[in-house]
Amino acid sequence: MxxxxxxxxxxxxxxxxxxxxxxxxxxxxxxxxxxxxxxxxxxxxxxxxxxxxxxxxxxxxxxxxxxxxxxxxxxxxxxxxxxxxxxxxxxxxxxxxxxxxxxYMLYILKSDELFRRLSEEEITFTDRCSHDMKKHFDESVLSKLPNNYQDILRQSIISEEDDMVPEPPLDTFVVCKSKEYLEHIQLEDEEERASSRVEEPFEMEANVLHIIRYKPIKSLVESGRIDLL
CATH class of the missing domain: 1.20.58.1030 (Methane Monooxygenase Hydroxylase; Chain G, domain 1)
Structure with missing residues (x-):
């Protein structure tokens, strides 16, 4: 037994x-x-x-x-x-x-790229939150300000861009590793390459930890070739 x-x-x-x-x-x-x-x-x-x-x-x-x-x-x-x-x-x-x-709700709503990354439930959540937030600010603050300052996205109507919308800090340094050997990784964006001396392309060995700015490798993260830690 x-x-x-x-x-x-x-x-x-x-x-x-x-x-x-x-x-x-x-x-x-x-x-x-x-x-x-x-x-x-x-x-x-x-x-x-x-x-x-x-x-x-x-x-x-x-x-x-x-x-x-x-x-x-x-x-x-x-x-x-x-x-x-x-x-x-x-x-x-x-x-x-x-x-x-x-x-980053307001920034996501104005960015087609980021908005497409949301699930259906997240889209519903974002729409409801943005509506509630706008209603709250309108009733509690904005309606009491002069007409020139009643925009939730801009400091005033003379602002040329949405300067009240927080953006994700893409220049943040992240710890990462690649799943395979990667070469010709350019660590500068187009503006930096135009205004400063271009550094040599970066290489990554597989499974070796690196600390790099997120922005140059974001496409590799999205494609699954680099993992963040």
């Missing part, structure tokens, strides 16, 4: 070990790290989040079934810990994105 139970426990442990690698925890962890380190909002990982939600539902069903069946509590706790970890990463990933939306 003891041997049978022991064999069942080993089998259940093997099931957990074979089940865990099939989840998308590592890609989610990578997306979470990139989103957390990037100064701007990155494209929403729609397909990844969809798969993660399905896997969370599967793990919840498995835990419920195992609990009813009297499976070894240790096995159930392993599934529960994996479920908790996955839920934490997903919630944190979404929370970080919402914090960026709140901080």
């Amino acid at each position: 003891a041997s049978s139970l022991g064999g069942a426990s080993v089998s259940q442990t093997d099931d957990f070990e074979t089940f865990t690698p099939t989840t998308d925890v590592e890609p989610l962890k990578r997306a979470w790290r990139n989103e957390k380190a990037a100064p701007e909002i990155l494209p929403f990982e729609a397909s990844l989040v969809g798969r993660i939600k399905e896997q969370i539902q599967l793990m919840e069903d498995t835990i419920e079934e195992y609990s009813r069946s009297g499976i070894d509590p240790l096995i159930v706790s392993l599934y529960q810990m994996d479920l908790d970890r996955t839920q934490f990463l997903l919630r944190s990933y979404i929370r970080i994105r919402l914090q960026k939306i709140e901080k």
